[in-house]
Each structure stands twice: as structure tokens, then as C-alpha cells.
Amino acid sequence: MTPLLELRDISIQFGGLKAVSNLSLTIEREQIVGLIGPNGAGKTTVFNLITGIYRPTAGGVFFNSENINKKRSYERTWLGIARTFQNIRLFKQLTVAENIIFAMHYNRDIGIFSSMLRLPHFWRERNEVNKKANEYLEYINMLDMRNERAENLPYGRQRELEIVRAIATGAELLLLDEPAAGMNPQETKQLMRFIDKVRNDMHKSVLLIEHDMGLVMGISDKVAVLDYGQKIVEGKPSEVQHNKKVIETYLGKGDDDAES
Numbered sequence: 001m002t003p004l005l006e007l008r009d010i011s012i013q014f015g016g017l018k019a020v021s022n023l024s025l026t027i028e029r030e031q032i033v034g035l036i037g038p039n040g041a042g043k044t045t046v047f048n049l050i051t052g053i054y055r056p057t058a059g060g061v062f063f064n065s066e067n068i069n070k071k072r073s074y075e076r077t078w079l080g081i082a083r084t085f086q087n088i089r090l091f092k093q094l095t096v097a098e099n100i101i102f103a104m105h106y107n108r109d110i111g112i113f114s115s116m117l118r119l120p121h122f123w124r125e126r127n128e129v130n131k132k133a134n135e136y137l138e139y140i141n142m143l144d145m146r147n148e149r150a151e152n153l154p155y156g157r158q159r160e161l162e163i164v165r166a167i168a169t170g171a172e173l174l175l176l177d178e179p180a181a182g183m184n185p186q187e188t189k190q191l192m193r194f195i196d197k198v199r200n201d202m203h204k205s206v207l208l209i210e211h212d213m214g215l216v217m218g219i220s221d222k223v224a225v226l227d228y229g230q231k232i233v234e235g236k237p238s239e240v241q242h243n244k245k246v247i248e249t250y251l252g253k254g255d256d257d258a259e260s
């Protein structure tokens with residue numbers, strides 16, 4: 001089977017800075033792939049290239065074997081790529097349920113577009129949308145919080161809600177940018193189980209940027225290491241952890257949060 005996502009030799013330059021250089025990486029269906037590297041290595045830029053915020057100056061981004069270089073961000077969401085952000089970007093003033101329902105606008109399976117246009121199915125679909133949103137909320141044990149404003153949730157729950165919001169778009173591929181940032185060890189463990197469960201129950205693929213080594217090494221099928229925009233190592237967590245280059249990259253930069 002062809003990979004779900006394939007980055008073929010992609011590069012992007014900002015002025016004189018090569019933020020990503022000749023990067024190739026594949027993500028198979030139902031695979032969790034870790035993307036690690038020191039601060040400024042180019043990890044978030046890779047997400048911006050996959051989601052169409054930026055276009056590569058060279059190389060191609062392939063999704064389900066299709067070159068999507070020319071697709072706009074919302075078209076990529078339609079195709080099945082969704083992300084979370086390094087700094088949480090929920091609609092803070094909206095309720096938990098509204099955050100989910102808004103994301104479902106992208107979900108072709110649910111057909112919310114016709115309801116937005118007030119076609120005859122409007123009322124029936126509105127009920128379906130609410131029902132589906134509740135199912136998502138039940139999945140993360142947040143049904144009782146459905147009418148809370150997102151900003152009032154505890155931090156860890158906001159992070160989980162952001163992941164479920166990405167799932168609610170109907171995405172096959174989830175890009176998670178440092179989902180454990182700011183979490184305590186207990187929340188991080190819970191998050192780790194949650195990501196693994198999402199992959200297993202919902203058959204999603206995940207590209208995971210994370211500085212928490214326990215998390216990324218604990219659930220990834222493979223890990224790629226970026227340094228100055230280049231992939232220096234790729235392999236199974238056990239191989240990457242003991243790789244000399246990787247150890248030097250982290251220790252050499254005194255990057256505290258990357259060592260834990």
C-alpha cells in the first residue's frame with residue numbers, strides 16, 4: 001500500500017535561512033511518527049508545509065499518492081489533513097460543543113454544508129450534527145462540559161479538545177505540534193494513552209512533534225530527527241535514542257527541555 005503522506009525531498013528557504021532542507025519522510029496508515037529536534041530545527045515549518053501555510057521551494061508533498069503542492073490549506077483539510085498548534089488555538093469564547101461543531105464543517109461524511117445552506121435536510125442534519133458532536137465529547141469524557149466556554153477548561157483538557165477538534169474535521173492524518181507542552185507528568189501520560197487510543201480506535205495516522213522524550217519514544221512507530229532543517233536520523237525509537245548524532249545534537253545545545 002502507498003504511504004498516506006509522503007514528503008519527497010522538500011525544502012523551504014526564508015531569506016538566507018534554509019529552514020527545511022531536502023527532507024524526505026513517509027507516514028503509513030495508522031502509524032505514529034515522531035518528529036523531534038532542538039528549538040528552531042524546522043519542525044513546525046514542516047507542519048506548515050504539509051498544511052499549505054507555506055509551499056516548498058523544491059520537492060513535493062504527496063497525500064494518498066497525489067501531489068498537493070498547489071492545494072490551499074482548506075482544500076488539504078478537505079482531503080483529510082488536520083493539525084493542532086504549538087500554542088493552543090481554540091475558539092476560546094465558544095463552548096466546547098461549538099468548537100467541535102465548527103470543525104465538523106469540514107467533515108464530508110457529515111454533510112454539514114447542505115445544512116448550512118438550509119436545504120430541506122436542515123433540521124434533521126442539525127440534530128445529527130449535535131448527536132455526532134456529543135459522540136466526540138463522550139469519547140474524551142467531556143460531555144458534561146459541552147456548554148462550558150473553552151477558555152474555562154483546565155489546560156490539559158483544552159489540549160485534548162484541540163485534538164478532538166482536529167479529528168472532528170474527518171481527518172485521516174493528525175499533525176500534533178507539541179501536544180504535551182505545559183502538561184504535568186500525569187496529564188502527559190494520559191495524553192499518551194489518548195493518542196494511542198485514537199490511532200487504534202479511529203484508525204488515524206499521527207505526525208507528532210514533541211520535546212517530551214518519554215511521550216514521543218513511548219508511542220511512536222518511528223522517529224525522525226531534524227537539526228538545522230535536515231533529517232539527521234530516522235529509525236525506531238530504540239535506535240534513535242541511542243544514536244550518537246542524536247545524543248550530540250541534544251547535549252551539544254544544552255537544550256534542557258529536549259533531554260527529559
Ligand SMILES: Nc1ncnc2c1ncn2[C@@H]1O[C@H](COP(=O)(O)OP(=O)(O)OP(=O)(O)O)[C@@H](O)[C@H]1O
Binds near residue numbers: 019039044
Ligand atoms: N515565516 C518565517 N520567516 C522567517 N523565518 C522563519 C519563518 N518561519 C520559521 N522561520 C525560521 O525557521 C526556523 C525553524 O523554525 P520552526 O518554527 O520550524 O522551528 P521548530 O523546530 O518548530 O522550533 P521549536 O521547537 O522552538 O518550536 C527558525 O530559525 C525560524 O526562526
Ligand SMILES: [Mg+2]
Binds near residue numbers: 043044045086
Ligand atoms: Mg515549533
